[in-house]
Structures are given as structure tokens and as C-alpha cells.
Amino acid sequence: MKTFFCFSAFCLAIVAALSSSFAQPPDSLWAHTYGGANEEVGYNVRQTGDGGYIVVGQTNSFGAGDADIWLLKTNANGDSLWSRTFGGLAFDGAYFVRQTTDSGFVLAGFTESFGTGGRDFWLVKTRRDPVSAGDPFILHPFCFPQSVQSGDGDHVRSGQGRPRFAARVRSVRKRSGCA
Secondary structure, eight states, X not given: OHHXXXXXXXXXXXXXXXXXXXXXXXXXXXXXXOOOSSOEEEEEEEXXXXXXXXXXXXXXXXXXXXXXXXXXXXXXXXXXXXXXXXXXXXXXXXXXXXXXXXXXXXXXXXXXXXXXXXXXXXXXXXXXXXXXXXSOEEEOOSEEEEEEEOTTSOEEEEEESSSOEEEEEOOOOOOSSOO
């Protein structure tokens, strides 16, 4: 009985030691917060070709109105390199970002500031550095939650609508808004 008790206690000690080592959260390499005095939300993050990250979401602290699209670029350590807002006086946001073959970015979101009324899809194509390069390229059909750049440089989008659909965009026109 004494041997059984010692063996059981030994097994319990090993299980406790192993489970506590497996229950530990992973070590963080870095953690940063971004934003201003109001609410900011990041909806999508992607690693960029230079090893940094691009984040897209919404900001209520910066920009022109109620909420705007917020595009934030960081280096590999998460340090902010630049940020840009897109939007008008109403509620705007984006849920998707991808780096394009020309090192710019394509954002898929929505706008209540521009378009035909209500909430319209908003597609924004930026240059490599949208902060110093001037206005981005802008398009806007309906609601496309997914966008992929094809091998020939076109953008293929799928999304919601009545009925559901997919679209391929070959040319991007420079526009000042979605009207």
C-alpha cells in the first residue's frame, strides 16, 4: 500500500508539472497598442513584402467624420511607420486588406459618406505609400468581403448581394469619391 501511495503521488507530481508547463501562454515577441482618445478597431492584418505588417479597420479618433477607414503600416517589430484614413462625414470602415504586386494595397469595406445612399461597398486601391503619394485609386460596387489579386494583376472579388456574385476588376479609375 505504501508503494502504491508513493507511486501515485509521484505520478500526480509529474502530471501536475507537465500540465503546468503546457498551460503556460506562449511568450510574446512584442505587443503594441495603436489609436487615439476614441475607439479604434483593427479587422484585418497581413504581413507585407518588407516583413512588416499592414492593418486595416476603423478609427473614431482620426479622419473626417463619425468613423473612417484606418490603414496602419508597421515594421517587423510593430512600430508604426505611417497611417492613413479614408472617409467622409458619416460611417466608413474596411474589413479586408491585401498587398498588391505593385506594393500598394487594396482595401474592401463600406461607406455611408459616399455613393448612392445608405451603406455602399467601397473599394480602395492605394499606392505603395498612400500618405505621401496623393489620392488613392477608388472604386465602389456592392459588398465584397473577399478580394484576391490574380497572376495577371486583376483583382477578383466575391461577396454578398442579391444574388451572391463574383467580379473581376481589370482597370482601376482614379476618382475623388464614390458618387
